[in-house]
Amino acid sequence: MKITDVIFHDLNYRVKRRYRNCCSPWIDSRPASVVEVRTDNGLVGWGEGSGALSREAIETHVIGKSPFDYEVIFEALGQVRLACGVEIALWDLMGKALDMPVYQLLGGSRRSSVTAYASGFFPLEGGDHVEAVIEEAHRCVGEGFRALKLRIGFGREMDERLVSSVREAVGDGVGVAGDVNLGYDVATAIEVGLKLVPYDLLWYEEPTVGDDLDGYCEIKQALPLCVTGAEGLVGLRAFREIVQRRAVDVIQPDISRAGGFTEGRRIAALASAHRVGVMPHMFGTVIRLAATLQWLATLPEDPGGIHPTPCYLEMDVMENGLRTDLSPTRFDVEEGIVRIPDGPGLGVEIDPEALRRYAR
Numbered sequence: 408m409k410i411t412d413v414i415f416h417d418l419n420y421r422v423k424r425r426y427r428n429c430c431s432p433w434i435d436s437r438p439a440s441v442v443e444v445r446t447d448n449g450l451v452g453w454g455e456g457s458g459a460l461s462r463e464a465i466e467t468h469v470i471g472k473s474p475f476d477y478e479v480i481f482e483a484l485g486q487v488r489l490a491c492g493v494e495i496a497l498w499d500l501m502g503k504a505l506d507m508p509v510y511q512l513l514g515g516s517r518r519s520s521v522t523a524y525a526s527g528f529f530p531l532e533g534g535d536h537v538e539a540v541i542e543e544a545h546r547c548v549g550e551g552f553r554a555l556k557l558r559i560g561f562g563r564e565m566d567e568r569l570v571s572s573v574r575e576a577v578g579d580g581v582g583v584a585g586d587v588n589l590g591y592d593v594a595t596a597i598e599v600g601l602k603l604v605p606y607d608l609l610w611y612e613e614p615t616v617g618d619d620l621d622g623y624c625e626i627k628q629a630l631p632l633c634v635t636g637a638e639g640l641v642g643l644r645a646f647r648e649i650v651q652r653r654a655v656d657v658i659q660p661d662i663s664r665a666g667g668f669t670e671g672r673r674i675a676a677l678a679s680a681h682r683v684g685v686m687p688h689m690f691g692t693v694i695r696l697a698a699t700l701q702w703l704a705t706l707p708e709d710p711g712g713i714h715p716t717p718c719y720l721e722m723d724v725m726e727n728g729l730r731t732d733l734s735p736t737r738f739d740v741e742e743g744i745v746r747i748p749d750g751p752g753l754g755v756e757i758d759p760e761a762l763r764r765y766a767r
């Protein structure tokens with residue numbers, strides 16, 4: 408089996424109602440880079456990455472190679488972030504060629520399903536934010552979610568109001584996490600974190616800027632909360648210091664940014680060696696969702712012990728046709744659980760008509 412072509416699909420979904428987090432401008436579109444890799448035996452592999460490689464890089468390092476040379480190809484491409492989509496598509500192809508799910512090629516699954524948390528609760532344009540968040544929390548719990556991740560970072564009073572209102576609305580049986588999206592300086596992150604301690608947060612995400620590891624260590628020391636971060640990091644080496652210093656309790660690498668399955672496995676091994684948890688970030692198309700599920704099937708509950716870090720799936724619940732309409736394959740949440748696909752490769756089919764519809 409030889410690779411004959413690599414096609415980058417530049418997609419976009421325009422959201423109907425704009426939203427933002429504490430640090431972003433208003434978000435009105437959800438762009439995505441989807442990669443299609445074709446082979447001489449008619450198989451097609453799909454991946455999602457972050458940007459497109461040059462034609463020259465593809466011709467030199469990918470065309471004519473076997474997908475089973477995935478590690479050599481990935482390293483030859485060099486640019487980890489841009490190579491993620493191709494890397495994921497190679498695993499999809501290997502799985503399809505062997506009629507096995509990707510998790511089987513990664514060493515087997517530790518679970519057939521995973522607990523999903525609803526990741527949303529962004530301020531929407533227009534309307535009362537706290538009311539909208541409470542309504543969304545009720546809707547998500549009604550859909551079966553047993554864990555929710557709120558966007559916070561809007562100042563000490565607003566953050567406490569958001570978390571306490573949701574806690575009151577959903578009760579103690581539903582997990583609630585808070586994502587600051589890098590919004591605070593260290594002193595504010597500690598002050599707000601202390602205010603949130605009584606609400607039993609599952610975790611406190613990205614409380615300050617990602618490159619301030621001293622700051623993360625201070626925050627972690629000051630708070631009896633699980634501190635998480637590193638969703639923006641690219642490649643194994645970028646994770647080295649944050650993991651070695653245990654500046655967070657749990658890292659959140661994104662498979663379509665950190666380096667696909669190849670680099671993702673190395674990052675997870677590094678984290679395991681330092682007793683740091685891994686809980687992947689997932690915010691993208693149905694392909695990234697399927698790839699994340701394959702990876703989640705294989706991650707050990709590590710650190711173990713009585714209270715292992717749970718393997719949560721981040722289920723982006725914001726409006727995005729690239730997650731909901733790009734494939735006829737459904738990833739429904741039932742009783743808070745999502746089944747890991749066991750079809751060949753990533754276990755997701757792509758609708759060519761939808762691919763055309765969302766082309767930029």
Ligand SMILES: [Mg+2]
Nearest residue numbers: 586612613638
């Ligand atoms: Mg986040």
